[in-house]
Amino acid sequence: MALTTFEMLKRPRRNRQTSSIRQLAQEHTLCAGDFVAPLFLIPGDKRREQIEAMPGIERHSVDFLVKEAEILHAQGIPAVDLFPSIDPFAKDHEGSEAWNPNGLVPTAIRLLKREVPSLCVIADIALDPYTSHGHDGIPNEFHEIENDLTLEALIRQSLIYAEAGADILAPSDMMDGRVKFIREALDAQGFQNVGILSYCAKYASAFYGPFRNAIQTSLSFGDKKTYQMDPANVREAIREAILDEEEGADMLMVKPALPYLDVIAKIKEKTTLPVGAYHVSGEYAMIMAAHERGWLDAQKTFYESLIGIKRAGADFIFTYAINQILDLLN
Numbered sequence: 001m002a003l004t005t006f007e008m009l010k011r012p013r014r015n016r017q018t019s020s021i022r023q024l025a026q027e028h029t030l031c032a033g034d035f036v037a038p039l040f041l042i043p044g045d046k047r048r049e050q051i052e053a054m055p056g057i058e059r060h061s062v063d064f065l066v067k068e069a070e071i072l073h074a075q076g077i078p079a080v081d082l083f084p085s086i087d088p089f090a091k092d093h094e095g096s097e098a099w100n101p102n103g104l105v106p107t108a109i110r111l112l113k114r115e116v117p118s119l120c121v122i123a124d125i126a127l128d129p130y131t132s133h134g135h136d137g138i139p140n141e142f143h144e145i146e147n148d149l150t151l152e153a154l155i156r157q158s159l160i161y162a163e164a165g166a167d168i169l170a171p172s173d174m175m176d177g178r179v180k181f182i183r184e185a186l187d188a189q190g191f192q193n194v195g196i197l198s199y200c201a202k203y204a205s206a207f208y209g210p211f212r213n214a215i216q217t218s219l220s221f222g223d224k225k226t227y228q229m230d231p232a233n234v235r236e237a238i239r240e241a242i243l244d245e246e247e248g249a250d251m252l253m254v255k256p257a258l259p260y261l262d263v264i265a266k267i268k269e270k271t272t273l274p275v276g277a278y279h280v281s282g283e284y285a286m287i288m289a290a291h292e293r294g295w296l297d298a299q300k301t302f303y304e305s306l307i308g309i310k311r312a313g314a315d316f317i318f319t320y321a322i323n324q325i326l327d328l329l330n
Ligand code: PBG
Pocket: 124, 125, 126, 127, 128, 136, 172, 173, 207, 208, 209, 210, 211, 212, 224, 279, 280, 281, 282
């Protein structure tokens, strides 16, 4: 037992001694207002289906989806994002169901804005839920995704969703020039107040696997690497972010989240726009799978994932772990 003290005046552990002191020293926090809930839609009434690859997440018919959104909003969740699972017979080469004014998404937007008016309704802009080949854009006979042809389709989809009452459109397709095209089309039709949340840095990621099971889509040829980004790149993400800001985006987003925390932090330094992160289906599914085996605690692991995303600089987070995190916050 040492009776003399030795020179150690600085002891970082003093700030970790009690839960009260730790609270004072805490640098970042999570609150319900940070989160966007992605919700999956199916046709019909009073229907809900479990998504096999995403334990705890369901697809809902529009009526049930509105109920789900009401419950989330009452707990402080400010926004939802809508993804449809389209019947295979309604899919085609161009994804024309994307601009059917009576399609699943526009119908859900109208009902949500009527029943839960203060909820922010975000609608994803991309063709993949609607195309027979599963790509986000329209391919030519050589299986190349045609950028400018796709822009025309995205504008049709955007105007239908704006007309239905969407607060924010979120282009996730990664075509060049889409933010400017969509902004100009919205303004020309009197939708100046509809915002654009651009997935400026969306990577070609294996972490989207469970999502494709959720919306029941698969690629009939190729991959998405000619439009989604190479996971090896970060300067390219900054270039995309700067372009989208110049083109008139109101908010930016990085996707997936955890493998790309450096991208979130770097984009945050380069822009004055709000920056979001999409904690994607694979990031959710792998934690749930390990939890089901008793290998880790889902709620604690989700907290750590989401606070890490916040610490990297995200102003808001799209996540499927909404219920686990709401339980934790309450
Ligand atoms: C498609 C889209 C995808 C996701 C959101 N929008 C999949 C893809 O690009 O293949 C993935 C979301 C997730 O994995 O949670 N435009």
